[in-house]
Amino acid sequence: MICWCKNLEEEAQLNYLLRELMQKIEGLESTALVSREGLIVSAVLEEGISDMHIAAMSAIILSTCERVLMELRKGELDICIIQGSEGKFLVMQCGADYIIVGVLDEDARMDLAFVNMRSTTNRIMDILED
Numbered sequence: 001m002i003c004w005c006k007n008l009e010e011e012a013q014l015n016y017l018l019r020e021l022m023q024k025i026e027g028l029e030s031t032a033l034v035s036r037e038g039l040i041v042s043a044v045l046e047e048g049i050s051d052m053h054i055a056a057m058s059a060i061i062l063s064t065c066e067r068v069l070m071e072l073r074k075g076e077l078d079i080c081i082i083q084g085s086e087g088k089f090l091v092m093q094c095g096a097d098y099i100i101v102g103v104l105d106e107d108a109r110m111d112l113a114f115v116n117m118r119s120t121t122n123r124i125m126d127i128l129e130d
Contacts, residue, residue: 013127014042017120024116027108029087033124034058034099041098049103058101061091079114092117095125 018031022044032043032051038059040051065080082089090102090113100121102113 010127011042014124015044017123017127018042018044021102021116021120025102025104025108025113027105028102028113029105030054030101030103032058032101033094034101036062036097036099046103054101054103058091058099061089062093062099065091079117081110090117092121094121095128098124098128100124 014033018033021031022028030043030045030049032045032054033041034055035041036059038056040055043051043054045051045054061080061082062077066077069075069077077093080091082091085106087106088102088104088108088110090104092100094100100117102117104110104113
C-alpha cells in the first residue's frame with residue numbers, strides 16, 4: 001500500500017476503501033487512486049506493477065479519452081476500458097482532481113467492476129473533500 005495523504009486517518013480510510021474494493025471484485029488484481037497530474041495518492045498493486053507507471057499512464061489515458069469525447073461532442077467521460085487478451089484496465093474519474101483505476105483479469109465481471117468502482121469513487125470523494 002502506497003499513500004501520500006494529508007493525515008494518517010485519511011490514509012487509513014483510503015487504504016481501507018481500496019482493499020475493500022479488491023475484495024468486492026473477483027479478478028481485480030490491482031487498484032489505485034491517482035491525481036490528474038499522474039501521481040499516486042494510494043494504491044494496492046500486484047507485485048511487479050510500477051506505481052509510477054500506473055499513475056502516469058492513467059493520467060494520460062484519462063486526458064486522451066476526455067479529449068476524444070470533447071472533439072466528437074459525446075459528453076463527459078464515464079469510464080475508459082482497455083481490453084487485452086489477458087485482462088482489462090479501467091480508468092474512471094474520481095471527482096475533479098482524482099482518477100481511480102483497476103487492473104482486472106480476463107474473467108472479471110465488468111458489471112460488478114463498474115458498480116463497485118463507482119460506489120468507491122463516491123466514498124473516496126467524501127473523504128478527500130473533508
